[in-house]
Amino acid sequence: MRTRVTDMLGIRYPIVQGGLARIAYAELAAAVSNAGGLGQINTPGLTEPEALRAEIRRCRALTPYPFGVNFPIGRMDIAPLLDVALEEKVALVAFTAGNPAPWIRRCEGHGVRTLVLAAGPELARKAEAAGADMVATVGFEGGGHIGRSEETTLVMVPRVVDAVKIPVLASGGIADGRGLLAALALGAEGVEMGTRFVATVEARAHDAYKQALTAAEPDQTVVIKRSMGQPGRALATAYTRRILELEAQGIGRDELLGWVSGARNALGASEGRLEESYVWAGQCVGLIREVLPAGEVIRRMVEEAEAGLARLGHAFGR
Secondary structure: OOHHHHHOOOOOOOOOOOOOOOOOHHHHOOOOOOOOOOEEEEOOOOOOOOHHHHHHHHHHHHHHOEEEEEOOOOOOOHHHHHHHHHHHOOOEEEEEEEOOHHHHHHHHOOOEEEEEOOHHHHHHHHHHOOOOEEEEEEEEOOOEOOOOOOHHHHHHHHHHHHHHHOOEEEEOOOHHHHHHHHHHHHOOOEEEEEEHOOEOOOOOOHHHHHHHHHOOHHHHHHEEEEHHHHOOEEEOHHHHHHHHHHOOOOOHHHHHHHHOHHHHHHHHHOOOOOHHHHOOOHHHEEEOOOOEEEHHHHHHHHHHHHHHHHHHHHOOOO
């Protein structure tokens, strides 16, 4: 299962774990990397540079394989944190939201690969022009922040692949080997998965959150924050339904911020108080039925993809 993504990152399988704010720390990143994918450490939960350095070093003690660090642009000053990641020589730095160009320039000369989350062809072309090594594009099915259009992964991925020359990772609605195989068939050279890796043993998410994902169906997710121009797919709860009501009523941006703050998200993600908060979840919850070790998730994905490829070969008489 060799693609430009596996060659660039020095990994066995083209499976990248999403940034997962407040959830993805050394244990999860190392488990994914040990299984042949590429794990990432989140930064929103690590606001102090030395805290990130400690997490990177802890991850390095848990795995000899490459891993990355994920940076959301515009929510905090990422400069001191990025400097730490570069000093520690991580394999990949990923940028989500905002303009990645100045941050990509800051990475030049450090031997690190750069990944940019780009919702659609136009943003992918801008990321490529800025010097990104690869882009990940997330369709409407995805969990967390998605693009402003309602374009699905099935349509968006080939459009992005046609728009750029750099490798593309498919994201949104992918949780198993069938999704991986489909992504490769669409022209992507790997996948980035978030929701599936929340429901893993190593993820630092509350068990109530993990179990809620395994019990949910695709129609038990909702898109909040549309009125802010920052749509994101979350698990449907009384709390998120109230957010939708407030948005429909025309609540002001400043007042809505109190409902969708990072601290409010942490109540659900870290403390399990799901009815008092919002937690991110993609429509792929309909494919997740148990909490597994991250390595087992990857092992099963690879087996499913290989079985699917054999099935397709048979269908084409090969």
